[in-house]
Amino acid sequence: MKKQLIFLVLILITYTAFPQVSDWNNGGGNPSRNGLAFVNGPSKDSLLWQATPEGMFGMPVYIEGNKLVTMRFLAMENSPIVCYDLNTGELLWQKEITGLTGRSLPIGFRDGQVYAMRLTESLHDSLYALNAEDGSIVWTSTITIDAYITASANFADNGDLFVESYFEMNRINHVTGESIWQTSIMPILLGEAELTIYGNTGYYIGQTGGIVKVFAMDLETGQIKYSHALSYTHGTAVPECPVMVGPDGTIYAPAQSDNITALVDNGDSLSVLWITDIYGNAPFSHMCIGSDGSVYAPSEGKIIRLDPATGQILNTSPTICSNPELFMFRAAATQNGIIYATNGESGIYAFTLDLKELWTDYIPNVNTSGAVIGSDGIVAVAGTDIIKVYVPSIFDGVNDRKPEAPVVLYPNPVKDYLQVQLQHKQVGSEYYIADQTGRKVMKGRLMNEFNTLDLSSLSQGYYFLTVGSYKGNNYKLIKK
Numbered sequence: 212m213k214k215q216l217i218f219l220v221l222i223l224i225t226y227t228a229f230p231q232v233s234d235w236n237n238g239g240g241n242p243s244r245n246g247l248a249f250v251n252g253p254s255k256d257s258l259l260w261q262a263t264p265e266g267m268f269g270m271p272v273y274i275e276g277n278k279l280v281t282m283r284f285l286a287m288e289n290s291p292i293v294c295y296d297l298n299t300g301e302l303l304w305q306k307e308i309t310g311l312t313g314r315s316l317p318i319g320f321r322d323g324q325v326y327a328m329r330l331t332e333s334l335h336d337s338l339y340a341l342n343a344e345d346g347s348i349v350w351t352s353t354i355t356i357d358a359y360i361t362a363s364a365n366f367a368d369n370g371d372l373f374v375e376s377y378f379e380m381n382r383i384n385h386v387t388g389e390s391i392w393q394t395s396i397m398p399i400l401l402g403e404a405e406l407t408i409y410g411n412t413g414y415y416i417g418q419t420g421g422i423v424k425v426f427a428m429d430l431e432t433g434q435i436k437y438s439h440a441l442s443y444t445h446g447t448a449v450p451e452c453p454v455m456v457g458p459d460g461t462i463y464a465p466a467q468s469d470n471i472t473a474l475v476d477n478g479d480s481l482s483v484l485w486i487t488d489i490y491g492n493a494p495f496s497h498m499c500i501g502s503d504g505s506v507y508a509p510s511e512g513k514i515i516r517l518d519p520a521t522g523q524i525l526n527t528s529p530t531i532c533s534n535p536e537l538f539m540f541r542a543a544a545t546q547n548g549i550i551y552a553t554n555g556e557s558g559i560y561a562f563t564l565d566l567k568e569l570w571t572d573y574i575p576n577v578n579t580s581g582a583v584i585g586s587d588g589i590v591a592v593a594g595t596d597i598i599k600v601y602v603p604s605i606f607d608g609v610n611d612r613k614p615e616a617p618v619v620l621y622p623n624p625v626k627d628y629l630q631v632q633l634q635h636k637q638v639g640s641e642y643y644i645a646d647q648t649g650r651k652v653m654k655g656r657l658m659n660e661f662n663t664l665d666l667s668s669l670s671q672g673y674y675f676l677t678v679g680s681y682k683g684n685n686y687k688l689i690k691k
């Protein structure tokens with residue numbers, strides 16, 4: 212109970228200080244790779260738009276601001292990067308960076324730059340920074356890298372990249388592409404070498420003399436601080452995914468056949484909190500942390516919910532994968548108690564915290580494209596010849612709407628004219644509309660129970676409508 216209370220306090224502090232920390236700039240959505248976004252996500256299958264770019268299967272998607280980036284696999288030597296407007300679905304640019312000699316693989320998106328590699332699996336592939344506005348090349352790194360096809364970079368507070376090259380971990384200057392430091396590492400498989408960040412420490416899975424360990428690395432110097440051996444208790448499936456760190460600092464390391472080891476960083480060593488005894492085979496999966504601190508992980512084609520203090524299984528979902536031996540579970544969570552998961556086959560699912568299904572949608576061959584979350588709760592996922600984007604309603608996350616203050620808006624998203632319906636006692640209320648910076652762009656008075664507002668002069672994007680002085684009358688608008 213004490214640990215749960217501490218976790219809730221940490222959540223409150225984090226959300227208060229950083230209300231928009233949810234753009235999906237790496238695998239897991241944040242430096243700790245725990246999939247938790249402090250926004251309200253869609254509680255229904257509310258499709259905002261879909262695009263139909265050619266592509267054999269879904270690949271990881273990255274979001275920053277109003278832009279969505281992913282790779283469309285056409286062939287081994289023709290797989291361009293595409294960038295869409297997150298709000299409208301407009302294709303902004305498409306870029307092939309290899310000269311048709313490999314795949315153009317995005318591995319991160321931050322501060323207006325898309326980071327991409329020329330993927331040939333040569334162990335020495337080029338790394339580029341692209342301008343997110345038009346896809347033009349900003350720089351080519353002075354070092355080559357060796358990231359796996361499902362891997363992603365991670366980022367320091369100042370925007371520098373952490374990415375692996377051939378048996379090395381690198382910190383790369385985000386402005387110039389120059390190497391800041393390189394540290395020798397020995398991964399088991401490439402996917403496990405992805406760096407996960409909590410505070411000033413990075414964590415990854417590697418080996419020493421064949422013994423599998425979680426390593427702690429100083430981010431400023433690249434020095435290995437200490438490590439802890441993982442106990443592989445059963446099975447043969449070796450995970451090819453990074454560790455995850457919860458908001459309270461607990462480290463969750465995947466092991467063979469979906470075992471999970473929870474570790475605590477004591478400042479000078481790592482110690483075991485618990486080890487699960489679960490079964491399955493989901494080596495390319497990403498776990499997540501729910502808004503209540505629960506851990507969500509794959510097991511035999513299902514999702515399980517674990518107590519973060521003990522590892523005890525609290526709930527189990529229905530089977531969502533027809534072939535559990537090829538389960539590519541990729542999960543994310545929002546603050547309104549929703550868990551989003553893809554199954555690697557043909558589906559996106561939304562569950563409550565206790566794993567009761569809210570909604571699902573068909574997306575062919577979603578593969579390694581997890582559900583990614585934008586800063587306003589938009590959820591995106593890719594599949595064969597399709598990208599789908601879902602939007603939360605203005606009521607998602609509102610559990611106790613006061614009967615004295617209902618305001619109905621429609622349509623939302625809106626193109627030109629917004630209908631605002633009030634209760635009789637609210638007629639005559641003042642209103643204003645503000646953009647995402649808080650700048651008021653429209654104001655007036657609502658003189659009827661049914662009102663029409665002309666928003667045709669507003670640019671596309673997100674806005675907030677406030678009606679009267681009642682604090683509950685604040686609503687999010689999407690202008691198409």
